[in-house]
Amino acid sequence: MPITVRIPPPLRRYTGGVETVETSASDLSGLFDSLEKKFPGIKQALCAADGAPQRFLNIYVNDEDIRFLGGNQYTFKDGDEVLLIPAIAGGSVDPRHPAARSMSSRD
Numbered sequence: 001m002p003i004t005v006r007i008p009p010p011l012r013r014y015t016g017g018v019e020t021v022e023t024s025a026s027d028l029s030g031l032f033d034s035l036e037k038k039f040p041g042i043k044q045a046l047c048a049a050d051g052a053p054q055r056f057l058n059i060y061v062n063d064e065d066i067r068f069l070g071g072n073q074y075t076f077k078d079g080d081e082v083l084l085i086p087a088i089a090g091g092s093v094d095p096r097h098p099a100a101r102s103m104s105s106r107d
Contacts, residue, residue, distance in 0.1 A: 003080040005031065010086050014042035028053065028072050031082065046084065056087040 025031040036043035059066040060083040
């Protein structure tokens with residue numbers, strides 16, 4: 001029962017640049033273990049010590065947020081496509097930049 005896992009650019013440093021992986025994992029725990037076996041060190045970027053997905057990691061199965069499909073209890077089906085998307089935070093604007101001054105004047 002193969003599923004396809006899409007690895008986004010921020011996580012490819014763990015995969016040596018590999019963009020797509022096939023695995024026969026049946027659930028998230030198995031997926032994390034399978035990826036760790038192929039790419040040692042990636043698991044720490046994907047899940048917390050208790051095995052739950054990192055809170056900043058969004059997981060989609062066939063374009064649906066896995067949280068709405070049952071979360072950790074979801075069982076992958078043959079042909080599922082899994083996309084792992086780490087949240088990326090923005091920075092702050094330099095207070096000397098004109099945009100920062102105009103934003104602060106709105107307060």
